[in-house]
Amino acid sequence: MMSITTIVAALSSAAIILITLTHNLKGRSSETLPPNSPPTVPSFIPWAGSLLSFLWDAQTFLHGCRSTYGSVFRLKMVGRHYTVITDADGIMNVMRDPQKVLASPNVTLMEAGGDLELGSIGQAIHDKLAVSVMRIFSPRTIPIISPVLIEQFRTNFRNFASLSDGHSRVMLTHFVGQTMYSSVCMALWGPRFPTETFSEFYLIDSNLLRLLSPMLLPPRKSVHARETIKTLLGEYMAGLGQDEEEYGGMEVPIAIHDLEIPAPVKEGLFLGLMFGLHSNTFRTTTWLMQYLLCDKQLWARLREEVDTAINKHFGSLQKLISAPPHLFGETFFPLLDSALKETMRLSIVAVILRRATVDCDILINEHKSVHIKEGEYVYTHRDRINMSDEYFENAKTFRADRFMNYTEEQPQPMSTFGGGAHICKGREFAIYEMKIFAILCLRLLDFEAERPDGSSAEGYIPEAVYAYPTPVYFPKDLYIYVRPRQDPDIESI
Numbered sequence: 001m002m003s004i005t006t007i008v009a010a011l012s013s014a015a016i017i018l019i020t021l022t023h024n025l026k027g028r029s030s031e032t033l034p035p036n037s038p039p040t041v042p043s044f045i046p047w048a049g050s051l052l053s054f055l056w057d058a059q060t061f062l063h064g065c066r067s068t069y070g071s072v073f074r075l076k077m078v079g080r081h082y083t084v085i086t087d088a089d090g091i092m093n094v095m096r097d098p099q100k101v102l103a104s105p106n107v108t109l110m111e112a113g114g115d116l117e118l119g120s121i122g123q124a125i126h127d128k129l130a131v132s133v134m135r136i137f138s139p140r141t142i143p144i145i146s147p148v149l150i151e152q153f154r155t156n157f158r159n160f161a162s163l164s165d166g167h168s169r170v171m172l173t174h175f176v177g178q179t180m181y182s183s184v185c186m187a188l189w190g191p192r193f194p195t196e197t198f199s200e201f202y203l204i205d206s207n208l209l210r211l212l213s214p215m216l217l218p219p220r221k222s223v224h225a226r227e228t229i230k231t232l233l234g235e236y237m238a239g240l241g242q243d244e245e246e247y248g249g250m251e252v253p254i255a256i257h258d259l260e261i262p263a264p265v266k267e268g269l270f271l272g273l274m275f276g277l278h279s280n281t282f283r284t285t286t287w288l289m290q291y292l293l294c295d296k297q298l299w300a301r302l303r304e305e306v307d308t309a310i311n312k313h314f315g316s317l318q319k320l321i322s323a324p325p326h327l328f329g330e331t332f333f334p335l336l337d338s339a340l341k342e343t344m345r346l347s348i349v350a351v352i353l354r355r356a357t358v359d360c361d362i363l364i365n366e367h368k369s370v371h372i373k374e375g376e377y378v379y380t381h382r383d384r385i386n387m388s389d390e391y392f393e394n395a396k397t398f399r400a401d402r403f404m405n406y407t408e409e410q411p412q413p414m415s416t417f418g419g420g421a422h423i424c425k426g427r428e429f430a431i432y433e434m435k436i437f438a439i440l441c442l443r444l445l446d447f448e449a450e451r452p453d454g455s456s457a458e459g460y461i462p463e464a465v466y467a468y469p470t471p472v473y474f475p476k477d478l479y480i481y482v483r484p485r486q487d488p489d490i491e492s493i
Helices: 004-023 051-056 058-069 087-096 107-111 121-135 142-164 171-189 194-207 209-213 220-236 253-259 263-293 296-314 317-321 336-345 426-445
Strands: 072-077 078-086 351-356 360-365 366-370 377-381 445-450 479-484
Touching: 051 058, 051 072, 058 072, 058 360, 078 087, 078 360, 078 366, 087 351, 087 360, 087 377, 121 253, 121 263, 142 171, 142 317, 142 426, 142 479, 171 194, 171 263, 171 426, 171 479, 194 209, 194 220, 194 263, 220 253, 220 263, 253 336, 263 296, 263 336, 263 426, 296 317, 296 336, 296 426, 317 426, 336 426, 426 445
Parallel strands: 078 377
Antiparallel strands: 072 078, 351 377, 360 366, 445 479
16 A cells, blocks of 8 residues: 555656646647657556556656666656656756756746746746846855854744743744744845744745645635735835845845836745745755754764864854855765765655757767657656665665765765756855754754654654655654753853
């Protein structure tokens, strides 16, 4: 019998196709195929094609197709053709897109803001905002943002420690999410930003698939939460320029505010960008903390690494805080760096979807390429790399030190940040944000973690919940007690 996770995973993957069909209505591709087209999986249901098999158990279905037709094959579903690539080199070539012929479908987190109806100007707006995003999240800008970010982290730590008071437990997702959301928003957009909107953001994030898909009935509370946060974002943008102190990311809301589009669309764009900024890092950091808090020995090893780096190499926590971002990597924090990479390897969703903008050939390996027609879709199954014992020993097991002695000959896992032309523009800031959060937790706080039923969390890894369209699985709740670290030689929160 299939598990709930397997069913949800199949439905989530299928939702990519269903939503894409709704948002990208194009003419049906011709059945005339060139010689280097991959084999087509036969189907006997008009229009729907292989959809029912895919919905029933996507993993088993795709595995069977791979065994029968090879590492690359075509599926017909809901009137569209999808070329499925499960070969590691082919997946990497799709990710890198060296010819720049593959586009991300118009199913993005920007649509979390509602029906934006950007039409023909959508790409121009996207390109304009991408320039601002790249500028504010460049490595050169991080030192400008970091002092406020870290101070806000510590303020939130104090608030949660006071709330726990040694006796009251809080959900780990709320501790991580509230801290990162309010701290990053404050550092980027100043004290006028409505950071109290995390509860609405969390509700939308938890139901994003149902909000995006016209095939599913959206939950009323999430719709109300989306309208509430959009209204507050509109009020925030309306006040820009009125005695506003310049903060590190102010360029983005100003750029959105200056667009010649209706106010509700501006609010939706801003909310969509916020999802791109927060959702992935929040989920990934929550998974990282769960792995660490469920293994006391690993927590102790990482705490020793952090204390050693601060005491011997930086001299003080304050000097570490003001250090350039590249020093937070494997030189001084090799185990933490490896643990974060391992977390991203295990938590990333397997699917990536691209649409061919022209007729093109995609290189699968040095001996083989496949032809993709304009308007058709390429569907890559990244679990063939991330979760395969062929590339990673005991691939489904979290091993914090897996990447400490990594060599160039070994394949890099598919990361949360994509690759090539479509790589995440804010990845440098995201990595820095997640690492400094973990470092401060290890240095300044003591935790006690327990399962939802109150039993010890030692050795307990909660089950992943697939939640397209965000690229990172949504973790179930672990409960924690948060206290200031009890060590006279350590700085106070």
